[in-house]
Structure formats: C-alpha cells, structure tokens
Amino acid sequence: xxLATLKTGRDGELIVxxxxxxxxxxxxxxALTLQQAIENWDELSPQLEALYTRxxxxxxxxxFDLDMASLHSPLPRTYHWADxxxxxxxxxxxxxxxxxxxxxxxxxxxxxxxxxxxxFLAPTEDIEAISETHGIDFEGEIAVITDDVPMAVTxxxxxxxxxxVMLVNDVSxxxxxxxxxxxxxxxxxAKPASAFSPICVTPDExxxxxxxxxxxxxxTVHLNGxxxxxxxxxxxxxxxxPQLVAHAARTRCLGAGAIIGSGTVSNPDADGGPxxxxxxxxxxxxxLAEVRMVETILHGxxxxxxxxxxxxxxxxxxDRQGQSLFGAIDQQVVQYDPQ
Amino acid sequence: xxLATLKTGRDGELIVxxxxxxxxxxxxxxALTLQQAIENWDELSPQLEALYTRxxxxxxxxxFDLDMASLHSPLPRTYHWADxxxxxxxxxxxxxxxxxxxxxxxxxxxxxxxxxxxxFLAPTEDIEAISETHGIDFEGEIAVITDDVPMAVTxxxxxxxxxxVMLVNDVSxxxxxxxxxxxxxxxxxAKPASAFSPICVTPDExxxxxxxxxxxxxxTVHLNGxxxxxxxxxxxxxxxxPQLVAHAARTRCLGAGAIIGSGTVSNPDADGGPxxxxxxxxxxxxxLAEVRMVETILHGxxxxxxxxxxxxxxxxxxDRQGQSLFGAIDQQVVQYDPQ
Numbered sequence: 001x002x003l004a005t006l007k008t009g010r011d012g013e014l015i016v017x018x019x020x021x022x023x024x025x026x027x028x029x030x031a032l033t034l035q036q037a038i039e040n041w042d043e044l045s046p047q048l049e050a051l052y053t054r055x056x057x058x059x060x061x062x063x064f065d066l067d068m069a070s071l072h073s074p075l076p077r078t079y080h081w082a083d084x085x086x087x088x089x090x091x092x093x094x095x096x097x098x099x100x101x102x103x104x105x106x107x108x109x110x111x112x113x114x115x116x117x118x119x120f121l122a123p124t125e126d127i128e129a130i131s132e133t134h135g136i137d138f139e140g141e142i143a144v145i146t147d148d149v150p151m152a153v154t155x156x157x158x159x160x161x162x163x164x165v166m167l168v169n170d171v172s173x174x175x176x177x178x179x180x181x182x183x184x185x186x187x188x189x190a191k192p193a194s195a196f197s198p199i200c201v202t203p204d205e206x207x208x209x210x211x212x213x214x215x216x217x218x219x220t221v222h223l224n225g226x227x228x229x230x231x232x233x234x235x236x237x238x239x240x241x242p243q244l245v246a247h248a249a250r251t252r253c254l255g256a257g258a259i260i261g262s263g264t265v266s267n268p269d270a271d272g273g274p275x276x277x278x279x280x281x282x283x284x285x286x287x288l289a290e291v292r293m294v295e296t297i298l299h300g301x302x303x304x305x306x307x308x309x310x311x312x313x314x315x316x317x318x319d320r321q322g323q324s325l326f327g328a329i330d331q332q333v334v335q336y337d338p339q
Numbered sequence: 340x341x342l343a344t345l346k347t348g349r350d351g352e353l354i355v356x357x358x359x360x361x362x363x364x365x366x367x368x369x370a371l372t373l374q375q376a377i378e379n380w381d382e383l384s385p386q387l388e389a390l391y392t393r394x395x396x397x398x399x400x401x402x403f404d405l406d407m408a409s410l411h412s413p414l415p416r417t418y419h420w421a422d423x424x425x426x427x428x429x430x431x432x433x434x435x436x437x438x439x440x441x442x443x444x445x446x447x448x449x450x451x452x453x454x455x456x457x458x459f460l461a462p463t464e465d466i467e468a469i470s471e472t473h474g475i476d477f478e479g480e481i482a483v484i485t486d487d488v489p490m491a492v493t494x495x496x497x498x499x500x501x502x503x504v505m506l507v508n509d510v511s512x513x514x515x516x517x518x519x520x521x522x523x524x525x526x527x528x529a530k531p532a533s534a535f536s537p538i539c540v541t542p543d544e545x546x547x548x549x550x551x552x553x554x555x556x557x558x559t560v561h562l563n564g565x566x567x568x569x570x571x572x573x574x575x576x577x578x579x580x581p582q583l584v585a586h587a588a589r590t591r592c593l594g595a596g597a598i599i600g601s602g603t604v605s606n607p608d609a610d611g612g613p614x615x616x617x618x619x620x621x622x623x624x625x626x627l628a629e630v631r632m633v634e635t636i637l638h639g640x641x642x643x644x645x646x647x648x649x650x651x652x653x654x655x656x657x658d659r660q661g662q663s664l665f666g667a668i669d670q671q672v673v674q675y676d677p678q
Contacts, residue, residue, distance in 0.1 A: 010378065010594075039349065077594060079416045079457035082527070106522070113524040114453040118418035118594030130491055130590065152469055152677055173590060183445070185452040186525015188421070192591040251469065251512060252531040255349075255416060255457030338491055 001045070001052040001202045003027075003164065004327075005034055007072045007122060016051050017066060017199055021327055024066040025055050034074050034145075034200075039256040041147045041163055045202075068327050073120040073196035074166055075145065078257050081117035081194070082248050083141070083170055084110050085263035086239040093266070093274055093293045110239045110247045113186050115170075117259070121195035123329045127171055128336040129192070129309075135174030136307040136333055140221045140286030140315040142233055143168045143261040144241045145200060149254035158245035159213055161254075165206065167197035167219070168261050169315055169329045174289055174306060196259075197316070197326035209319065213240030217325075219265045221286050222314040228291075229284030231267040231275075233317075266290060286315070307333045340384070340391040340541045342366070342503065343666075344373055346411045346461060355390045356405060356538055360666055363405040364394050373413050373484075373539075378595040380486045380502055384541075407666050412459040412535035413505055414484065417596050420456035420533070421587050422480070422509055423449050424602035425578040432605070432613055432632045449578045449586045452526050454509075456598070460534035462668045466510055467675040468531070468648075474513030475646040475672055479560045479625030479654040481572055482507045482600040483580045484539060488593035497584035498552055500593075504545065506536035506558070507600050508654055508668045513628055513645060535598075536655070536665035548658065552579030556664075558604045560625050561653040567630075568623030570606040570614070572656075605629060625654070646672045 002019065005012035006026075011033040015024045030047045031037035037044050054060040085091050091111065092102050121127065129136050145164040153161070176190040203210045209217045216234030220227070239247070244260050265286045269275055274294050276282025285291050292302035307313070316328040341358065344351035345365075350372040354363045369386045370376035376383050393399040424430050430450065431441050460466065468475050484503040492500070515529040542549045548556045555573030559566070578586070583599050604625045606614055613633050615621025624630050631641035646652070655667040 077418045079418055080455050082455070085524075100523075103521075109522070111522055111524050112527050114455055114527060116419050116421070116453055116591065116593075117456070118597055119592055128490065134590070150677065151467065151675060176590070181523050183442075183448070183450055184439075184520050184525070185424075185450050186523070188451050188453060188587075189590045248527075251473070251515070251528045252455065253458055254455075258457055336490060338489065 001049050002199050002205060003034060003048070003074060004199050005072045005074050005076060006070055010077060011035055012072045012076050016048060016055055018055050021199060021324060022066060023055060023063050025051065025060050025063045027051060035257050038145060038147055038163060041256070068198050069124055071198035071327070072122045074164070074200040075257055075259065076120055078117040078259050079255050080258035081115040082112050082258070083115055083261035083263060084112045084239060084244040084247070086110060086237045086244060087263050087266040088238050089236055089268040089275065090264040090266035090287070090290060093290045096293055107238065110244055111263070112244065112247055113191070115191055115194065119193055121193050121331070123195055123198040123327065125195060125331060126334045127331050128334055129173070130336050132306070132308050134176055137172045137174050137288045138307070138313040138315070139170040139172055139264040140219050140229070141168045141170055141262045141264055142215050142219070143196065143259050144245070146245055146254055146258045146260065147256045149245060149249045149258065151249055151251065151253045153246055153249050155240070155242040155246045158249065159242035161245060162203065162213070162241055164200040165203055165215065166200035167315055167317060167326050167329060169195045169313065169331060170261060170264070171195070172287070195329050195331055197329055199326045201325060206325070213242040217317055217319065219286055220316050220318060221284070224312055227278050227284065229278065229286050231265045231283045231286060233265045236267050237262060309333055309335045340388050341538050341544060342373060342387070342413060343538050344411045344413050344415060345409055349416060350374055351411045351415050355387060355394055357394050360538060360663060361405060362394060362402050364390065364399050364402045366390060374596050377484060377486055377502060380595070407537050408463055410537035410666070411461045413503070413539040414596055414598065415459055417456040417598050418594050419597035420454040421451050422454055422600035422602060423451045423578060423583040423586070425449060425576045425583060426602050426605040427577050428575055428607045428614065429603040429605035429626070429629060432629045435632055446577065449583055450602070451583065451586055452530070454530055454533065458532055460532050460670070462534055462537040462666065464534060464670060465673045466670050467673055468512070469675050471645070471647050473515055476511045476513050476627045477646070477652040477654070478509040478511055478603040479558050479568070480507045480509055480601045480603055481554050481558070482535065482598050483584070485584055485593055485597045485599065486595045488584060488588045488597065490588055490590065490592045492585055492588050494579065494581040494585045497588065498581035500584060501542065501552070501580055503539040504542055504554065505539035506654055506656060506665050506668060508534045508652065508670060509600060509603070510534070511626070534668050534670055536668055538665045540664060545664070552581040556656055556658065558625055559655050559657060560623070563651055566617050566623065568617065568625050570604045570622045570625060572601070572604045575606050576601060648672055648674045
C-alpha cells in the first residue's frame with residue numbers, strides 16, 4: 001500500500017496513492033491523517049489496504065490524478081524523529097574530514113541522534129537558510145515509520161513495528177557541526193528541518209528489495225540536474241532498521257508515528273576505498289560532505305562547494321523496472337527572508 | 340492563568356485550574372487539548388482567561404475538586420522538546436565528574452540537546468528503568484511552552500512566544516552518558532521519558548518572580564521525603580528563556596507546543612564554591628550527580644548512590660507565601676517489567 005498527505009493544516013489530509021503513483025483518493029472516511037492511521041494501525045490498515053486495492057483496479061469513486069506538488073511529507077510533523085548513521089562508510093569519511101578517528105565500537109553500537117519533528121519541509125519545498133557560509137548540505141536517506149514500540153524490544157520484535165518506508169533529505173549545515181559537536185550535546189542548529197519523499201509505502205510494496213530489514217535498491221541523487229549518486233542502500237547498511245528501532249527503544253517506549261532514519265546512504269569501493277564520483281565511474285554519493293572528503297584525499301583540497309542559493313537537489317528511488325517508488329524529494333536552497 | 344491536562348487518550352483533556360490549585364473545570368468547549376490551545380493561542384487564550392477568572396470567583400458550572408493524580412503532564416507529548424543547560428554551575432560540576440574541562444564559550448553559547456517528545460510520563464507516574472546500574476538520576480528544571488516561533492528570532496522577539504511555564508524532571512541515566520557522549524551525537528538512550536509538573540501557568544501568574552525571562556524562586560526537591568535541595572532558579576541561570584528559545588530557533592522555526600527546558604537548577608556557593616548539601620547548611624541540589632561530585636571533591640569518593648528501585652523524588656516550587664505554583668512532580672523508580 002502507498003500513502004501520502006495532502007498539504008492542508010498542520011497535519012495534512014491522508015490519501016491512498018496507486019502503485020504507479022498516478023492516481024489517488026482521499027482516505028478521510030478511514031483516517032483524517034497519517035498520524036491517526038498509524039495510531040490505530042491494526043484496525044485501520046486493512047481498510048486502507050482495501051481502498052488501495054480498489055484504487056489500483058480503478059474501481060473507486062472520488063479518485064483523482066495525483067499532483068506531486070500538492071503533497072506534504074507523509075507526516076508533516078511527528079513526536080519522534082531520530083536518525084541513525086548506519087552506513088559506516090559515510091561516518092568514516094565525514095570523520096576523516098574532521099580529523100576524527102572512528103572507534104571500533106561503531107561497528108556494534110549504532111550512532112543515532114534525536115532530531116526536531118515539529119515542522120518538516122514538504123518534499124518540494126524550498127530549503128531556507130540564513131547563510132551559505134553554514135555549509136548547506138543534503139543527506140539522502142531511507143526512513144521508517146513505526147507504530148507504538150514498547151521499551152527494550154529485541155530487533156526481532158522491533159521488526160513487527162515497522163509499518164511504512166520512505167525517503168528523507170536530512171538537511172545538514174556542515175559549517176555548524178564541528179563547533180556544535182565539540183560542545184558534547186550533539187547536533188542541534190546544524191540539523192534544520194528535514195523533508196521526506198511524497199509517498200510512503202508498506203514494506204511489502206518493496207517485494208524482494210525489502211530483506212533483512214533493509215532496502216536493497218539504489219538511491220538516486222541529482223544535483224542541479226546532474227546525476228550525483230546512485231549508491232546501493234542494502235549491502236553497506238551495517239545496522240538494519242529493526243536494529244535501529246530497537247536501539248531507539250532501549251530505555252524508553254516509542255510513540256506511534258516515530259520516524260527512524262538510516263543515515264546517509266554510502267558505498268565504499270569494491271577494494272574498500274572511499275568510493276568514486278559518478279563522473280569517474282563510481283556510484284557517487286548522497287551528500288556533498290563525502291565528495292569533498294574524497295577530493296581532499298585525492299587532490300589535497302575539496303573542489304565541490306556546499307549548496308549555494310539557487311542550487312537544487314533531487315532524491316528518489318526506482319525499482320528494478322525503473323518505476324519511482326516514493327516520488328521525488330526535489331528542493332531548492334534559498335536565502336531565508338525574515339520579512 | 341493555570342492549565343492542566345486530564346489523563347485521557349494520547350493528548351489528554353484540557354482543564355483550567357484555580358489559582359490555589361483546589362478546583363478545576365473542563366475547557367473542552369474552548370479547546371479539547373492544550374496542544375490545540377497553543378496552536379490557536381491568540382484566539383483561544385482570552386476565552387481560557389475568562390474561564391479562569393470565573394473559576395477563581397467560583398462562578399462556573401461544572402467545576403470540580405482537583406485530584407492531582409488525575410493529571411498528565413500538561414502536554415502528554417510534543418513535537419519539539421529541547422533542553423538547555425543554562426545553570427553553568429551544574430555543567431561545571433558534571434564535567435568535573437567526567438574529568439572534562441568546560442570551554443569558555445559555554446558562557447556565551449548555550450548548551451542544548453534535542454529530546455524525545457513522543458511519550459512523556461505523568462507527574463506522578465513511575466519511572467521505569469531496566470537496571471539500577473544505569474545510574475538513574477532526576478534533574479529538577481523549569482521549562483516553557485511556546486507558540487509558533489519563526490526562524491532566526493532575536494531573544495526580544497522570542498520572549499513574546501513564551502506562553503506557559505512549568506517544571507520538569509529530566510530523568511537521566513548517568514551510567515550511559517559517558518559512552519553516549521563519546522560517540523559524538525549527544526544524548527539518546529541516556530535521556531528516557533521526562534515528566535512535567537501537573538500545572539502549567541502563564542508568566543503573569545508568577546508576578547514579580549518572572550523577571551528577565553527567568554523564574555526568581557527556589558526549586559524544592561525532596562528525595563525519599565527528605566529535603567534534598569532548594570536552589571534559587573533565578574540568579575545563576577546564565578541564559579534566559581528568551582535566549583534559549585532564540586538559540587533553538589536559530590536555523591529553523593519551532594512549531595506551536597515546543598517545550599524548551601532550563602537545565603538543572605544549580606547554585607554555586609557565595610564564595611564561588613560548588614554548593615553545599617542541605618544537611619551542611621547549603622541550598623542543596625536538583626540532581627544526584629552534583630552531590631556525588633561535591634562528595635568526591637570533599638571526601639575522595641561519592642557517598643550518595645544514584646536512585647534505586649523504590650526511591651522517590653518530589654519536585655515543586657512555592658511562591659514567597661508558600662503556595663505551590665505548579666503542583667508536584669512526585670515519582671518513584673521501579674524496575675521495568677516487559678510482561
């Protein structure tokens with residue numbers, strides 16, 4: 001089943017979307033919002049699935065052509081947004097950029113930070129930033145939405161609570177990160193509002209690509225219309241989503257609608273190297289920080305700038321037949337105008 | 340005006356509480372929940388204020404005697420919970436306990452971490468913990484609730500967005516903090532669900548005690564029925580609430596219902612020393628980590644244990660006439676039972 005949220009009010013309006021993303025129908029007779037649906041998932045998801053089946057068969061009244069621009073992030077806000085960093089190739093690279101070693105425990109104990117969930121950006125909404133000197137970067141990632149997760153679940157138990165999958169652009173202000181992390185309390189101002197893909201899907205929609213709690217498909221990233229990366233999301237994800245959810249719930253329960261992110265998708269080279277740009281025959285990257293680090297290693301300095309006002313990033317994922325699964329995150333960076 | 344939330348459903352039911360905390364009345368004809376009220380504050384707060392006036396005059400139908408045990412935290416969940424650490428005496432002490440120096444920039448750039456807002460504890464709800472070895476601690480603090488705050492506001496502008504004040508017990512698992520902070524992403528498992536005071540109040544209810552965006556009253560903390568601390572919340576708060584809100588909003592807007600905490604209330608001695616226990620004539624502390632550090636300085640080792648199953652902490656604040664302002668957070672630690 002595929003779900004999305006029309007932009008209305010703070011929480012939007014839940015719609016069911018056809019498998020090919022072409023058509024949609026309001027789900028408001030079942031649940032007004034995705035938050036309401038996820039809070040009552042066992043009761044409501046069969047009704048939503050039935051509507052989805054009828055929509056795919058073109059047997060539903062009130063269906064309409066889907067306009068991606070009308071969509072907000074599936075959850076326009078959430079009570080819990082936590083982002084892991086499960087692709088350790090990314091962690092190793094960004095830490096090298098900061099001259100920081102990666103401890104061995106990172107292979108067994110997931111990194112995760114708590115983010116602000118009060119006002120996500122829509123998938124095609126501008127990224128407003130105060131200054132280019134903040135080092136504006138995108139991070140292409142996958143995320144899951146859970147229902148209520150009890151405290152101290154095992155990864156096996158956590159897997160049962162993963163109800164929906166989507167993409168995320170975890171916008172990062174690289175220039176603020178070193179100073180903020182040096183204070184010891186983790187990211188805060190360096191992680192402004194994230195945006196999510198217009199569509200979220202149940203794991204069964206991914207078919208064979210959903211295995212071991214990971215999505216085994218490439219994540220496609222374009223920067224200003226040029227392909228920037230197509231890393232595989234499956235093989236190098238060191239911690240699966242069930243492991244990440246269990247990590248988040250170790251000392252507290254999670255409320256329905258919790259979003260847990262994978263961290264920036266990143267592949268090392270086959271020989272264990274840090275990965276090559278697309279132009280050099282590599283799979284590229286899902287964030288600018290990585291290419292800048294590789295450039296520094298190869299050429300002594302970073303050539304690729306961080307995002308400037310007017311730059312545009314597009315993040316999407318296709319199945320093996322080339323069909324877009326989640327629609328695209330497609331955002332331009334603009335200068336914040338306080339009016 | 341004083342507001343509270345009856346325990347029903349995920350968001351509870353909004354009530355208006357009399358100034359003396361003795362009586363209450365449902366506000367559901369004005370707003371079903373506090374979240375709804377704060378999202379429409381300019382429109383709804385005058386109606387809530389009018390109901391509050393009538394309740395204090397005993398001129399309202401449907402009023403009932405207030406049972407503190409029936410109350411949840413004012414916002415049982417929120418989309419944004421961020422906790423500052425504005426009492427640098429606390430920061431200096433806990434860092435000394437970790438053998439970490441406090442950088443000079445901490446006097447000018449607030450510390451703040453992002454917390455999970457999906458499931459707060461009720462004010463008298465048990466604190467469920469997996470293990471006493473996690474170093475279970477309380478942190479007595481003050482917090483404010485904001486309406487929608489635009490990005491990049493000044494502290495002067497931020498002050499206008501502070502609508503309500505309350506207390507918080509920012510439960511901390513000290514045993515998990517060093518390992519977690521060493522990973523660089525800040526607190527996560529070390530900060531399980533917080534609890535808030537049963538009543539929240541508009542700043543005008545604090546009268547002269549609300550000055551410069553700080554609460555100039557002592558915070559009273561009891562541990563197992565013994566007075567543990569009564570530090571003054573005003574003078575040693577290095578960053579005011581408007582400064583903390585502006586810090587939180589520097590690179591993103593905040594959604595209505597955002598909660599920003601002060602950090603653990605803490606006073607140094609008049610001579611600049613770290614503060615004495617109540618038994619030694621000092622004002623004591625609002626967390627165990629501080630007394631343990633002082634014991635280590637004075638006696639070479641910490642004598643006071645962290646909380647054990649069965650231990651109880653009570654956090655409240657009285658005005659200069661001895662009237663409880665927010666009701667009491669009163670919580671027992673129990674062992675988590677996964678059933």
